[in-house]
Amino acid sequence: MNDLVGTPVGTFKKNLHEMITRCRNGGAEVVLCTQNSIVETPQRPPARLAEFTRAIRDVAKEETLVVADCFAAFEAVHAADAAEWNLLLSDTIHPNMAGHKLFAETIAHAITGRTVSLRDVGPPASPLSHTFAKLKAGQPIQVLAMPPYDALITPALQRLYPKAVVKVTPWPVAGQTLAQLEVSARKVRSMKQDLVLIAVPAELPLQDPLQFHHDYSWIMNWSLSFGVQEWDVAVALPSAAKPALSQEERRHEEFARRLIEAQDLSMLARRAGDTSPLLEILSTWLAQHQP
Template identity: 80%
Template sequence: MRTLILLLCFCASLLTAAPLKTAALLAAGEEPVRIVCIGDSITGVYYHSGGRRAYPEMLQLALHQLYPQAKLSVHNAGISGDTTTGGLKRLDRDVLSRKPHLVTIMFGMNDLVGTPVDVFKKNLREMIARCRAGGAEVLLCTQNSVVETPQRPRARLAEFTQAIRDVAKDVALPVADCFAAFESVHAADAAEWNLLLSDTIHPNMAGHKLFAETLAQAIVGKTVSLREVGPPTPVLPHIFAKLKAGQPVNVFAMPPYYEVIAPALQRLYSAAVVTVTPWPVAGQTLAQLEVSARKVRSMKPDLVLIALPAELPLKDQQQFHHDYSWVMNWSLSFGPQQWDVMVALPSAAKPVLSKEESRHEAFAQRLIKAQDLSMITRCSGDASPLLDLLSTWLAQQKP
């Protein structure tokens, strides 16, 4: 299915204009190339993509795959809740001050709630003109398609998406048509499209990879796959920095890990002071656990360890996706990651799973990867006690 997603993304990208001059600079590899991506929360680094990176950071990885010799920096200038009106106000400070060779612009998701479409188009044209006057090329980007809500009806989003295409045509700009890429997936398999989203409007990391692949193709005219790119490393930067500095740490953990996380960390740092707060799961449905996850942000822990039980039923895949994703979403800080979050697959604590539990685990694994979070797993044939398994896994993550 991932191959199908990439193929559909590639077909959508064929509608874009010829490669930008930035492509020649990347291919030459002789001078630093600066790209700035401006937009709203879908561009910025927030919970829905794991809190450590979004499509601008993935675009840098994609372009480095295509041009390993390139001297490239991609700056993320996305701010939650922003519109084209806000983008215009901060364009000099957040974008043009960096003297970019290329500026990517992705707005619309918030504009469609309160900005008249004519004002939206006028704002885009002014942003384009100012970027060009500053010596930068511009790539307009459509946003992803969404789960329809009263606030964001699909017809209204389609209207703003077409407005972006119309502006691009009027001023002779290429478009990275992410909306078309998402809709191509939707037309082929609605369930696969849903797995690109973390909530009703925000893509998860799987969606951000599709964004980055689509932008890269629009910039250089080549396809690239980010399928094998795993979570960023080190996977637990916050807690290891505190332990290394001799500072106490607070952990919020589901069973059975609340009993073993402290001794596992103390095997790595013998003097570590670890306070563990159990996260009860017994008798709770996945929907109830999603509700309990909402208290995490107010707790401000150093580490959250999610270990959803294997026996949670996977009857309604869409509802399971929603609740499981929101357990992870609420466990992360709203913006850039302020504490560490890791997820344990059921088989790590329960090596022998039933057929239904294995199905649960396989689907959960997709959701965790799409959230750009690290997983605690047990290799086939590994019969080590959970404390040893966790200690080994943590030792492998230690910077």
Template identity: 35%
Template structure:
């Protein structure tokens, strides 16, 4: 598979519910009149080069919300490749932060038509609701679809996901744009992936689970992006697809390992005691390692104060960030803990592109946690997974020292030369 952003990682199991894709392949030509994606399915099954453009805003693009290295476009590529083992896929992410359908039309020739895709997945509306009148949004969406079809591509329409109520995006107003997207898809007889409906159902049935799908009020995290990929992949293939396990994060220590290999100084941001432990353990592995240390004063911080402190990290341009979980974090309410720890990690991550490494460390000082601490540590691990990150933590029954746990973790990372 060729891709704009290469997919690297361990083998990922994807469940194909119902019957085999290949058992259905001979029927695709017969079903083509009723199935607008039959030709795409046939190309995937036959191993013909298939270009898929994911065209949208920051919820489509690769930003810190999902870990800054990949997004649902990449996960969809993984799911389709495993669903169609012969597929020759090129996944092209054309998501841009802040963009509306107005911006989309201004760049559609360069970012979509010029790529000559076989399929375009269109997902706009989250920013239109704040800046573009509904009538203009409807007209622009129709024009986007026509332009893609004129270029020879099949089109899938995705509604924006449901959000937390904000002044800029009241849900009642967002629902009007969602209804417009549904109506436009129906008018063109296009497949629709109704993310808004799915997200509202999850929020109603499992409020905690919904909060752990989101990175902030409007952006899903990687856990949410995996769900997007499942829903869109199921629409493309015509049968349910579900991830059994999360794909392994990409290049967890790539920046650090490259600098260690070149014997360059590592600018490290860490809180005590890891401002000492991390350099000590890396120097055991690389005696010539050098560090420019910025101490994160987490011991005195609430979880909200830690999130505020983290706002400065991008301006510091580090190479390795070790986000802490402050001792006082366990005193926060569950809602506050989830919200603010999301922001601790959001601000620890680069805006996009993996410009530095981020390795959260959960408290290692004591092997004996209270029931509340165990609950919050479980929530923290799920939040970290939503940022597409690995972390260092104490396993149940683990009695080794913090130094030993950290040292063994770094030694076990294959990315370090």
């Protein structure tokens, strides 16, 4: 997908035919997938991307292959609700986990003819496996945390591992805009932490949903290791620390919840009616996620 528009369509089709031949010669069945639709940029205009979508469909017809038309699936969402379509992407090009679920649903339908839904499939059951593996081995861990979790994570972990050695690096948020937090998140990968706790303050306004989506998603994107998982990342909803939210803060939280779920990250949340101190909520959440 990333490199399609830089390749002549004729070359792309020739290469695709060759790939199909090699797969078949190896005894494999082949299903072709079109790419997801993307946000328009000068580098990747939709009209150019559509040329390759047609090329994939043409090659499938020539080779008598099934096509999982993911481009059409994404565009169906786009036509129905542009905001929902945007929630399938983590940036202008790449699908987030919600987008990848749509890919999987579309591919499964193309292969089996059955409609499946992955909407209720949550994030991994053990989102803190890296952190707990080090603690069980008696190794010190490093945590990058936004407040108030920078002050709470050590006592919470020591309830489970009394001898735990936890080095906490605070991630400052006071006086920062969401865009400024996104810039600060760009340093996270180079810090090589064991656990990153994101807690964007509720008072940051949701004035421009597209910009909020961009900045919040990239705070999460930059916090994740690139490629294989090297450390754990979790996100706390504002109401976990501040139960009484204003109407505007509720809007912020509900949109943030959608973004976190779409990214497939574990979420720290306060249950309705729970008046427990935040330390108790954090401690319980940690205990529930021990592998």
